[in-house]
Structure formats: C-alpha cells, structure tokens
Amino acid sequence: MESYPRFLPSGDCGLVVEFEEEIARTVNDKVLALQAYLMQANPRVFRELIPSYRALLVEYDPLYITYQKLEAYLHHACEQARNSTPQPLELIIIPTVYGGEFGADLSFVASYNSLTPEDVIAIHSSVDYPVYMIGFTPGFPYLGGLDSRIACPRRATPRMKIVAGSIGIAGNQTGIYPLDSPGGWQIIGHTSLQLFSPEREPAVLLRPGNLVRFVPV
Amino acid sequence: MSSIEVLRRGLLDTIQDQGRLGYQQFGIPCSGAMDNYSLLLGNSIVGNSPDEAGIEITMTGPRLRFRGDTVFSVTGGTFSPTLNEIQIPMYRAILAKKDDILELGTALQGMRGYIAFGGGVQSPKQMGSRSTYMLGRIGGLGGNPLQIGDIVPLGSLPYKHLVCLTKRNAIANDFIPVIEDEVILRVILGPELERFTEQAVSNFLRYEYCLTSQSNRMGLRLAGEPLSHSRSADILSAGLSLGAVQVPGHGQPIIMMVDRQTTGGYPRIANVISVDIPKLAQLRPGGRMRFQAVDVRVAHSLIAQEDQKIDSLRRAWGSTAYQVTMDGQRFSVVVEEI
Numbered sequence A: 001m002e003s004y005p006r007f008l009p010s011g012d013c014g015l016v017v018e019f020e021e022e023i024a025r026t027v028n029d030k031v032l033a034l035q036a037y038l039m040q041a042n043p044r045v046f047r048e049l050i051p052s053y054r055a056l057l058v059e060y061d062p063l064y065i066t067y068q069k070l071e072a073y074l075h076h077a078c079e080q081a082r083n084s085t086p087q088p089l090e091l092i093i094i095p096t097v098y099g100g101e102f103g104a105d106l107s108f109v110a111s112y113n114s115l116t117p118e119d120v121i122a123i124h125s126s127v128d129y130p131v132y133m134i135g136f137t138p139g140f141p142y143l144g145g146l147d148s149r150i151a152c153p154r155r156a157t158p159r160m161k162i163v164a165g166s167i168g169i170a171g172n173q174t175g176i177y178p179l180d181s182p183g184g185w186q187i188i189g190h191t192s193l194q195l196f197s198p199e200r201e202p203a204v205l206l207r208p209g210n211l212v213r214f215v216p217v
Numbered sequence B: 001m002s003s004i005e006v007l008r009r010g011l012l013d014t015i016q017d018q019g020r021l022g023y024q025q026f027g028i029p030c031s032g033a034m035d036n037y038s039l040l041l042g043n044s045i046v047g048n049s050p051d052e053a054g055i056e057i058t059m060t061g062p063r064l065r066f067r068g069d070t071v072f073s074v075t076g077g078t079f080s081p082t083l084n085e086i087q088i089p090m091y092r093a094i095l096a097k098k099d100d101i102l103e104l105g106t107a108l109q110g111m112r113g114y115i116a117f118g119g120g121v122q123s124p125k126q127m128g129s130r131s132t133y134m135l136g137r138i139g140g141l142g143g144n145p146l147q148i149g150d151i152v153p154l155g156s157l158p159y160k161h162l163v164c165l166t167k168r169n170a171i172a173n174d175f176i177p178v179i180e181d182e183v184i185l186r187v188i189l190g191p192e193l194e195r196f197t198e199q200a201v202s203n204f205l206r207y208e209y210c211l212t213s214q215s216n217r218m219g220l221r222l223a224g225e226p227l228s229h230s231r232s233a234d235i236l237s238a239g240l241s242l243g244a245v246q247v248p249g250h251g252q253p254i255i256m257m258v259d260r261q262t263t264g265g266y267p268r269i270a271n272v273i274s275v276d277i278p279k280l281a282q283l284r285p286g287g288r289m290r291f292q293a294v295d296v297r298v299a300h301s302l303i304a305q306e307d308q309k310i311d312s313l314r315r316a317w318g319s320t321a322y323q324v325t326m327d328g329q330r331f332s333v334v335v336e337e338i
Helices: A025-041 A067-082 A106-112 A116-124 B038-047 B158-165 B197-205 B273-280 B296-317
Strands: A006-009 A012-020 A044-050 A054-059 A090-098 A128-132 A141-143 A160-161 A166-170 A172-175 A181-183 A186-190 A210-217 B001-010 B014-016 B054-060 B063-066 B072-077 B094-096 B102-105 B107-119 B151-154 B180-190 B210-215 B219-223 B245-248 B252-255 B270-273 B288-293 B321-326 B329-335
Touching: A025 A044, A025 A054, A025 A067, A025 B107, A054 A067, A054 B180, A054 B270, A067 B296, A090 A116, A106 A116, A106 A186, A116 A186, A141 A172, A141 A210, A181 B054, A186 B038, B001 B102, B038 B054, B038 B072, B038 B107, B038 B273, B038 B296, B072 B158, B094 B296, B180 B296, B197 B270, B197 B288, B270 B273
Parallel strands: A090 A210, B180 B288
Antiparallel strands: A006 A012, A012 A054, A044 A054, A090 A186, A128 A141, A128 A210, A160 A181, A166 A172, A166 A186, B001 B063, B001 B151, B014 B054, B054 B107, B063 B102, B072 B094, B072 B107, B180 B270, B210 B219, B210 B288, B219 B252, B245 B252, B245 B270, B321 B329
16 A cells, blocks of 8 residues: 655656545545645745646745755645645536537537437536646646546547637546647537636636536526 | 847747746646756846846747847857848847847757847736747737747847946856757656556666657657556646656657646656756757656756856856846946946
C-alpha cells in the first residue's frame, strides 16, 4: 500500500503533492483544502498552485526556499488543511440548448445507448457535476459524475472546429468547450455563457469546487 | 511615447515578457519568452528591469521602422540584424533614430531571437503580463502575432539616457550563450518514473533524441528510441511544469514548453531543468539532444549561479543610468564621468 500524501519533484521549480489515485470527491477535497490553506497562509511564496483530480502542483522560487524546507512545510500544511472543513460547493447554472444545429451528435449518443434524444437530455440535465479541475485550455472544466447510461466513445473523426460553448460527451466524461477548437467529443448541446472571456474579471467562469447544473432552455 | 511600425513580418513575431503567473489553475498558460535568458540579457543591455517585454522572433525576422528615437538590442539566435541596411552587432545597445529601419534576416544559428527596447514594449497588460498567448487571444496586440502595419508602443527614455546606454562597453563574452545543434539537457527524473520500465529509463538516458518539425511554443515533439510504459500510458490529468517530458502511448517524448496546456494526462519520465530550457528554445528541427539526470540541489545551485551572473551585469551597468520615482513622478538619472 502506498502511503499518501506523497511529495515528488516536478522539475526544479515544482513539487507535486499527491493524494490517493482515484477520481473521487473525497480525494479532490484534500487537494482543494491544501490549496486553500496555502493561499491563505502564504499567498506570496508560491508562483502557481495548480490543483488536479488528486494532486496539487506547487510552483516555487528556489532562490527563496530549498526543496527540503518546502517539503517539510507542505507536510505540516497537509496536517493543518486536513482539519479544515471543506468549502461548500457553489452551484453554477448552465442554460443549455440541446440538439439541433449546435448539438449535432445528440441523436447519435441516443441511438448508441438505445435511448431517445429526450432521454439523453433528461439524464444529462438531472445530475449536478462537480468541477474537479480546470485545465487543458483556458477555463475548460473537468467534470465528474456523468451517468453511465449516456456515456459514448469519441467521434472516429474529430471535427476541425467546435464552437466555444459546445457541450459534449467523451467516454464517461462530459464537458464544455471554452474556445473554438478542434475536437472529437460528441456534441449534444450549446450554452451562450462564456467560459473564458479575457476582458472579464475573473476571466474564467468555472473553478474547482463548483457544481455545474445543465438546465435545458 | 516612441513606437515602431511593422513593415514586414517574420515567421512568428510575438510580444513576450517573463510570462503570466498565477493563472495556470484556471487553465491559462504562463507563456513568455521561450529563451527567457536571452530576453533577460537584452533587457539588461538596454537598461530595463527584467520584467519588461520585448519581441520574440522565430527563424526569420521582421522589418521594422522606428517612429521615434530609442535604443534597442538584439539577442538570442544569430539573425544578422541591419539598421538602414548596415550590419549591426548583436548584444549591444544600439541607438535608433526616427525613421531608421531595423531588419532581421533568417537565423544562421538558433531558432529564436529577441529585440529589447529601452523602456520596454508598452502594449497593454492582460492578467499581469504582456506575453502573447495566441490560442487564448490574450496579451500582445489583440492576442495576435505582429502583423504588417501594426504600431508597437515603446517606453521612452530621454535622449541623454539613450546615448549613455550606447556608450557602454560590450558585455563579456561569457554572458553570450553558445548556440549548438547538439545539446546535453539535464533533467530531474519523474514524477511518474514508476510508470516506465527500467529499460525505458535507461534508454531515455542513453540514446540520442531528435527534435521534429512538429514543435512549437506549446511543445517539442521528439523522435528516437521509443520508451515503454510499465502499465497504462494514461494518468489522471495533473498540472504540468515547464520542461515536463511527457510520453504518450506511442513512446515518443514530448517536452512541454511555455504555451503548454496547463494539465496533461501522459506519464512524465523527467523534467528538463530551468537553466537548460534556453538550449531547447534555440534547437531547430533536426537538432539532437541527450538527457542527463541530476539532483534537485544541483539544479538549484545552477539557478542561483545564473541569477548572480545576470544580477552582476545589471549592477555593473545600472550604475550609469537609472530611473527613480519621486512623489509618483518618474525621473531618468544619468551619471557621467567628469
């Protein structure tokens, strides 16, 4: 049995704190609690704090702290953060137009799972999805909790352009494209909310620790 | 305020500084100069603070017209710069007058060059930085590389200050990086070392890898001895550091650079150390590399050495011309020998 948390170098300016290797709210909560503790205790010491499913990447300036000292400090911080009560998740409503021009793969996802398009919409919009992490492109949320009844493989041929705001399914994940980009996800709907807007403060709509609810409009 | 006009584009000319910090948790990469050492050096030569922005050029340089008097320097790859068609040296502060034309050719050595201007490029900052991130359309001028007809705003310095900068001696040769097409890159192994076979780790450190043309500011794709995983080639997506060496299922490494996606799902066999990133930034497709494992402490002492080196340059030169702020007003102070 591995014992967690583990501390590993990620290059010469990064240290990864790893928790149990699984996609689960309980694990992700530890990551977010550690990040929140570090931001409140020492907001200026770290260059970046990048949370993911089960790890926090701490980017630091080695001119100010040695690896050994940082590791010892993070040990202590994990202890402290463990005692904190998890932050309540903030619910974000995503108004969604399912199917039609901006949801071209809705009927494919339905027939693949022997369901009607209406079933897919009902199932997809019935769950609140936790945002485990943001990554890949600006503002892209990694959402947990897709119902396996509407899981569907990626398209064999990726599309050259998927418009920003498209909502898709790939395997057992669901997500929203923040930017126009190529991609192979099965697109089932679209939202007019902007997930990434550089002129807005904050520029990204979602953050780890949010709950996302798709509401058909 | 001074400025320059773009008369001809290079292959990819972008405004870059030392990068955008603190936004990777929201999926926004740090961007910034690929060869940050050359940009730091250029800033030192023209008397700027390290965080000022310059122009990064790639393979082929642009043609630019100065719209006011300024001082500039060209560093990094050898782009044979000319001012009004007369060859000018790199790594020197050069005085440019209104309507002078700066032209940079095709790199004879290296991949990327930097033009630093006295007072820095003064395009608007977005999220704390002027660095251009093309995919997210932020930084630079409207998030884009420079286009023909663009006017790039520059900080302005008093004429006397400019002249003073150009009278300085050339920097010592040991500051100027040697650009090679075969490099040794020092790495810190991991963090997913256990996801590779022992054979893969020893192959990685033994064989030469070649930079392919499918490389850009996001990542550098390598070709060489394939590296096999000990179990699946997927990990739970996690934050990526600059220089991370990811290995997807096909076994060919990808080194993640400044515009990298902030998280990735392939195991990382190693991470290139900070002081060796500029060597990678200057490597051209076809260039070759070998990897050498070092300890974190070794990497840290190299970072400290380089910091002292740049700092000594800045201190030695800062003693002739500097800027002071008094009661919120900025003054240029020039100290001259009498």
